[in-house]
Amino acid sequence: MSDWVIETQDxxxxxxxxxxxxxxxxxxxxxxxRGEVVAIMGPSGSGKSTLMNMIGCLDQPSSxxxxxxxxxxxxxxxxxxxxxxNHKIGFVFQSFHLLSRHTAQANVELPMRYAxxxxxxxxxxxxxxxxVGLGDRIHHRPQELSGGQQQRVAIARALVNDPAILMxxxxxxxxxxxxxxxxxALLLKINRERGMTLILVTHDPLIAAQAQxxxxxxxxxxEEA
Amino acid sequence: MNAVQAxxxxxxxxxxxxxxxxxxxxxxxxxxxxxxxMLSIGQGAQNSVTGSIEGIGTNLLFVMQTRSEDVRNxxxxxxxxxxxxxxxxxxxxxxxxxxxxQGNVDAAVGSEKSSVTVSGVTPVYAGxxxxxxxxxxxxxxxxxxxxxxxxxxxxxxxxNLFGSEFGVVGETLRVNGQPFRVIGVLKSKGGSGFGNQDDxxxxxxxxxxxxxxxxxxxxxxxxxxxxxxxAEATAQAQExxxxxxxxxxxxxxxxxxxxxxxQQDFLATAQTITGVFTIFLGGIAAISLLVGGIGIMNxxxxxxxxxxxxxxxxxALGARKEDILxxxxxxxxxxxxxxxxxxxxxxxxxxxxxxxxASASGTPINPxxxxxxxxxATAFSTAIGLFFGLYPANRAASLQPVEALRYE
Numbered sequence: 001m002s003d004w005v006i007e008t009q010d011x012x013x014x015x016x017x018x019x020x021x022x023x024x025x026x027x028x029x030x031x032x033x034r035g036e037v038v039a040i041m042g043p044s045g046s047g048k049s050t051l052m053n054m055i056g057c058l059d060q061p062s063s064x065x066x067x068x069x070x071x072x073x074x075x076x077x078x079x080x081x082x083x084x085x086n087h088k089i090g091f092v093f094q095s096f097h098l099l100s101r102h103t104a105q106a107n108v109e110l111p112m113r114y115a116x117x118x119x120x121x122x123x124x125x126x127x128x129x130x131x132v133g134l135g136d137r138i139h140h141r142p143q144e145l146s147g148g149q150q151q152r153v154a155i156a157r158a159l160v161n162d163p164a165i166l167m168x169x170x171x172x173x174x175x176x177x178x179x180x181x182x183x184x185a186l187l188l189k190i191n192r193e194r195g196m197t198l199i200l201v202t203h204d205p206l207i208a209a210q211a212q213x214x215x216x217x218x219x220x221x222x223e224e225a
Numbered sequence: 226m227n228a229v230q231a232x233x234x235x236x237x238x239x240x241x242x243x244x245x246x247x248x249x250x251x252x253x254x255x256x257x258x259x260x261x262x263m264l265s266i267g268q269g270a271q272n273s274v275t276g277s278i279e280g281i282g283t284n285l286l287f288v289m290q291t292r293s294e295d296v297r298n299x300x301x302x303x304x305x306x307x308x309x310x311x312x313x314x315x316x317x318x319x320x321x322x323x324x325x326x327q328g329n330v331d332a333a334v335g336s337e338k339s340s341v342t343v344s345g346v347t348p349v350y351a352g353x354x355x356x357x358x359x360x361x362x363x364x365x366x367x368x369x370x371x372x373x374x375x376x377x378x379x380x381x382x383x384x385n386l387f388g389s390e391f392g393v394v395g396e397t398l399r400v401n402g403q404p405f406r407v408i409g410v411l412k413s414k415g416g417s418g419f420g421n422q423d424d425x426x427x428x429x430x431x432x433x434x435x436x437x438x439x440x441x442x443x444x445x446x447x448x449x450x451x452x453x454x455x456a457e458a459t460a461q462a463q464e465x466x467x468x469x470x471x472x473x474x475x476x477x478x479x480x481x482x483x484x485x486x487x488q489q490d491f492l493a494t495a496q497t498i499t500g501v502f503t504i505f506l507g508g509i510a511a512i513s514l515l516v517g518g519i520g521i522m523n524x525x526x527x528x529x530x531x532x533x534x535x536x537x538x539x540x541a542l543g544a545r546k547e548d549i550l551x552x553x554x555x556x557x558x559x560x561x562x563x564x565x566x567x568x569x570x571x572x573x574x575x576x577x578x579x580x581x582x583a584s585a586s587g588t589p590i591n592p593x594x595x596x597x598x599x600x601x602a603t604a605f606s607t608a609i610g611l612f613f614g615l616y617p618a619n620r621a622a623s624l625q626p627v628e629a630l631r632y633e
Binding site (some may be wrong): 033056058059064078079083084085086087091093097099101102110111114115118157161 | 227230237238534535538539540541542543544545546547548559625626627630
């Protein structure tokens with residue numbers, strides 16, 4: 001296994017919007033080391049979201065190669081991609097994306113359910129919630145929690161299958177600055193303590209400043225800094 | 226994800242929208258209840274008709290004269306034919322032979338008058354036709370020989386003429402103006418089946434021949450009812466009757482001047498008719514079940530659209546296509562299963578009420594809710610749920626995670 005947890009070669013992505021072809025990515029080759037904290041920045045339309053979808057295995061490239069944790073992801077089928085997402089990637093979204101019907105604990109259990117884990121889910125979910133400092137809120141539903149707390153639940157959910165990568169898409173975008181700082185601190189702490197690679201997709205220079213490295217995208221290409 | 230978990234989750238998400246789920250279930254409830262009620266009422270009607278045919282007697286064969294253009298010089302059935310059939314050497318499969326002469330007469334007591342069917346019968350008639358008396362006695366051999374003016378009357382006839390079906394033995398009624406002494410009253414057989422079996426007069430066949438019903442020849446009878454020794458012997462008995470009558474009537478090949486109907490023939494006909502009736506009712510009810518199924522499909526499609534982001538999230542967290550498919554299919558299956566269970570109860574109640582109303586109005590129908598009906602309704606409603614849930618579920622499962630997450 002190489003030291004690179006993420007390695008892409010010449011990734012391209014072409015969307016068809018009716019008659020017009022949109023070249024969202026035009027040959028992106030990046031490498032991210034295990035345990036690294038990397039920010040992906042770029043103005044809207046730069047291909048930032050598309051790259052995030054590729055790295056997060058939510059979408060397949062039109063051409064190019066992508067190796068995640070040593071596995072050639074660009075050749076996988078839909079259900080295999082789902083398994084890769086489940087095992088290797090933890091998502092943290094800007095708008096939290098919690099299931100409002102479920103308690104914090106049930107939300108955190110969700111990835112383990114899709115992993116086919118039958119026993120010990122409740123216990124692991126509680127541990128994950130303790131890691132993010134919500135050990136006393138496990139039976140609360142999302143609407144009973146503040147924005148910062150909801151994002152913590154989402155982080156616990158991302159952690160629970162012990163993925164190789166934490167993928168945070170504007171994790172502080174919907175939070176006030178105090179909770180935003182706390183969430184960033186929590187993400188960096190998890191990176192330090194668990195060695196999980198942290199990828200921050202953001203347009204906020206203050207967030208990007210906390211990363212060890214910043215990848216800037218412009219017009220579907222990497223701008224070398 | 227195992228099945229129990231899928232069901233629990235389906236219940237949770239359905240209970241998040243109680244009114245909507247309830248209304249969707251109601252569609253299935255009505256459909257299943259209609260199917261159950263219709264099938265069980267149809268079954269009850271069939272049992273009732275079958276029961277009344279079987280109530281006539283057992284292992285019966287009915288012999289009648291055929292009046293057909295194809296048969297030259299047909300001969301009527303006679304008392305001599307009946308006597309020949311009674312010969313146990315020629316017809317060992319026949320247990321009893323009852324010749325009958327039938328006609329309509331005016332019966333009167335004082336100023337009370339009514340038009341009644343009168344049957345000239347022999348003493349064996351009571352045994353063949355399962356007749357029992359509430360009071361008095363049946364026609365005996367002495368009445369036959371003496372051509373006695375005696376009558377056994379039905380309970381309705383007694384009520385019509387005497388005002389009561391009790392204590393009328395010994396009274397006199399006039400049949401076509403001639404006085405007849407009432408010697409017995411028949412037990413009620415109920416009004417269903419072949420006309421009203423409770424409004425009739427039975428007299429000795431000899432008396433009927435000489436005094437009430439005049440045919441071309443004096444010994445002529447209208448029908449001969451026979452009873453075979455056992456159910457298995459019925460076919461054999463039919464052969465024996467045909468052989469004896471063919472030789473007595475000198476009929477040509479395939480030119481019988483008589484017909485033999487078995488009780489089974491009547492049963493089969495009645496069952497065919499009520500069966501068609503049941504299928505017809507059930508078919509109409511099934512349409513409402515179909516409409517209920519479309520309701521499920523509609524609501525599941527709405528649900529998939531509403532929960533696009535949830536589906537996207539689940540996929541991002543590692544849900545495979547099958548996981549999403551199972552999730553939405555369990556929801557529609559739970560909807561239809563719940564509807565099915567409640568519908569069975571409601572259908573049972575409806576058929577019970579219909580049965581009560583029917584017996585209160587004098588037509589006993591005992592709706593039979595069989596296990597097969599219940600299993601059929603449950604299986605059918607769940608199948609409807611799965612069938613109509615399949616398209617929405619498949620639509621949910623095929624959503625691309627990127628687009629689903631971005632959906633507003």
